[in-house]
């Protein structure tokens with residue numbers, strides 16, 4: 116069984132698939148407490164579903180892109196066979212993880228969107244840097260940047276781990292904390308090989324709206 120906070124159909128708000136229709140499976144629990152977290156409601160609330168029941172819910176939508184998210188989905192080990200089964204069924208599967216738990220057992224057909232937590236998140240010490248060795252070219256590393264100090268730290272990490280050779284890199288702002296234009300200007304000044312993105316759902320809907 117997996118504890119599921121919500122299953123819903125919306126557009127991908129982040130990642131290189133931004134703008135595409137997508138089914139989201141939000142799993143309950145998170146082992147981190149980021150300073151800017153906007154999904155605290157997923158820390159404890161949820162309903163126990165079997166993998167088959169989750170798949171039945173997914174099949175209600177006419178869409179082949181599924182994102183497993185949280186909270187931290189990797190807290191529940193059963194998310195691994197769920198993703199495997201979805202891949203076997205022909206779904207394109209993505210997982211969003213905070214980057215503190217091992218990713219090597221995730222099916223290689225799944226795109227991993229992995230955060231590396233910046234200093235202002237207050238969770239930087241939880242980053243599991245060994246995960247970088249397991250990133251594939253279809254994966255993406257996401258930095259959520261709240262300050263200039265965060266930005267400078269990201270640049271250092273990208274260089275140190277040669278990240279741009281390994282996978283896609285996403286830069287986004289902590290909503291309401293850092294101005295998007297400041298981050299864009301820094302990226303352009305430094306000619307960084309990263310993709311700037313906004314949390315699209317916070318612009319389309321009310322920023323606090325759930326299930327979108």
Ligand code: SF4
Pocket residue numbers: 145146147148149151152153154155185186187213
């Ligand atoms: S990893 Fe995600 S869900 Fe967990 S505390 Fe951080 S922002 Fe919130």
